[in-house]
Amino acid sequence: MARPRGFTLIEVLVTITILAVLAAMAWRGIDGMVRARSVAQERLDATTRLHTVMAQWDADLAALHETDLVPALQFDAAALRLTRSQERGVQVVVWAVRDGRWLRWAGPPVTRGVDLQDQWLRAQQLLGNEPGTVPMLDGVQDWQLYYWRNNAWSHPQSTGDIERDAASPGAGRQQLPQGVRLAIAMAPRSNLVGSYTRDRVLNHRAE
DSSP states (O other): OOOOOOOOHHHHHHHHHHHHHHHHHHHHHHHHHHHHHHHHHHHHHHHHHHHHHHHHHHHHHHTBEEOSSSOSEEEOSSEEEEEEEETTEEEEEEEEEETTEEEEEEOOOBOSHHHHHHHHHHHTTOOSOSTTEEEEEEOEEEEEEEEEETTEEEOTTSOOOEEEOSSOTTOEEEOOOSEEEEEEEEOGGGTOOEEEEEEEEOOOEEO
């Protein structure tokens, strides 16, 4: 009877080499899938974060509150300051971009005019590290606002319509726009490459 023939050393080495190549290919495929999943999850998280921030942005503009003491809405290319109504009073809110981060500062609600004016002055001197400052979004490269006035978008710092007071014909204040457009450009490191635009119709309260 013939004895069973075994594998030669060369055959074993060839088999091990083939298995090693297949294992390496499989590992690279799995690693690529894991990396793709990780990138997709990071982009999903960044998109979810952006939607959350935009919801807060809309909430602030929806609660816009006018007074005769301070401007209800003011943008100076570096920061947007606004006054919004709260259950406990009127609150000063600031949105600003510093060092690639979009920050939001909110002062405590106040009910006295002198306190509101004090909060407004404080809002003009923020450094970005004060209590009440919340980093809303990272990787912001640039941002700009536009106001909808007289059936057209215009720069916020351009002169708008003046609302005259019947008791003081010579005095007046600039009317609020009918809408606000936010244009924000994201840096590549933010996982939100590109520009985003958000339009908001203003339904403000006056006092």
